[in-house]
Structure formats: structure tokens, C-alpha cells
Amino acid sequence: MTYICTLIRPEYTGQAAQLLHYFSLGSLIQEKAWSQEAKNLVKKLIESSNRLKNFLIIPQQTYYLYRARGSSYLYSAWSITLYVLQRLYQEDFAILQAEAQFLAQQEIDEVLDINYFTGAQQAGEANVTN
Numbered sequence: 060m061t062y063i064c065t066l067i068r069p070e071y072t073g074q075a076a077q078l079l080h081y082f083s084l085g086s087l088i089q090e091k092a093w094s095q096e097a098k099n100l101v102k103k104l105i106e107s108s109n110r111l112k113n114f115l116i117i118p119q120q121t122y123y124l125y126r127a128r129g130s131s132y133l134y135s136a137w138s139i140t141l142y143v144l145q146r147l148y149q150e151d152f153a154i155l156q157a158e159a160q161f162l163a164q165q166e167i168d169e170v171l172d173i174n175y176f177t178g179a180q181q182a183g184e185a186n187v188t189n
Contacts, residue, residue, distance in 0.1 A: 060087050060100060067105055077141055078121055078133050085122025093119070120144045120152055128159035 066080045084101065091097035098115055105114065121144055125133050147155070 060084070060097075061104060063087060065104075074140060075134060075136060078125075078136055078139070081118045081121040081141065081144075082125050082130060082133055085118035085120075086126075088115075088118060089122055114145070117141055117145050120147065124152075124156055124159055127156055128163050 063080060063084045067077065067084065088097045088101065101115065101118075124139070124144075144152075
């Protein structure tokens with residue numbers, strides 16, 4: 060956790076890398092079930108060098124959003140910024156998270172449909188050759 064906290068410095072890396080660092084931090088804190096001890100450690104490690112107030116909302120929302128959508132989407136995030144994640148109302152974040160889950164499920168359904176179609180097509184070809 061200490062290493063990830065040292066990476067959370069906007070002056071060192073760009074937006075995409077910072078999202079990845081915040082996602083990693085959110086994942087580590089999630090392992091600790093968002094305990095007060097984990098939150099206090101992160102505050103201690105980051106607060107002195109980070110000007111963001113109430114910054115714990117950023118790793119939390121980054122983790123939940125990209126866990127729902129898929130962490131690979133961190134690399135293509137253009138409109139979701141640390142600033143936006145920190146300032147979203149809970150109601151708006153819930154809508155955004157539900158949309159991410161819906162899109163992820165749609166992609167899974169498309170893959171399942173393709174696999175079903177391919178399997179059915181192969182079964183049909185096998186019946187034709189017999």
C-alpha cells in the first residue's frame with residue numbers, strides 16, 4: 060500500500076496512470092474491507108503531499124466503477140477524471156456505476172451469443188456432412 064501511495068502524485072504521471080494508481084489503491088483498501096485502520100494509513104501516507112481534500116472518495120469510486128466495467132477500461136478513460144470522480148454526487152455515481160455494469164453485461168451477452176451461434180453453426184455443418 061505504501062508503494063501505491065507514493066505513485067499518487069499528479070505531478071509525476073498523467074491522468075490515465077493516476078486512475079490506475081487510484082484503482083490499485085481502492086483494490087488494496089477493499090481487501091481490508093475499507094476499515095478505518097486502512098483509511099487512516101492511506102491518509103497518513105498521502106495527505107501530506109496531496110492537496111485533495113477528502114481524497115479517499117477517489118480510490119473508492121474508481122475501484123467500484125472500473126471493477127464493474129473492467130479494469131482494462133482504465134486505459135481508455137477520457138471523460139472520467141479524478142476531479143469528476145471526487146465531485147460526483149452519490150446518486151450520480153450510482154447511475155454511472157449501473158451504466159458500467161449494464162455495458163459490461165451487454166459485452167458478455169454478445170460473446171455468449173457469438174459462441175452460441177458458432178456452436179450451432181458447427182453442429183449444423185456436422186449434420187450436413189453426415
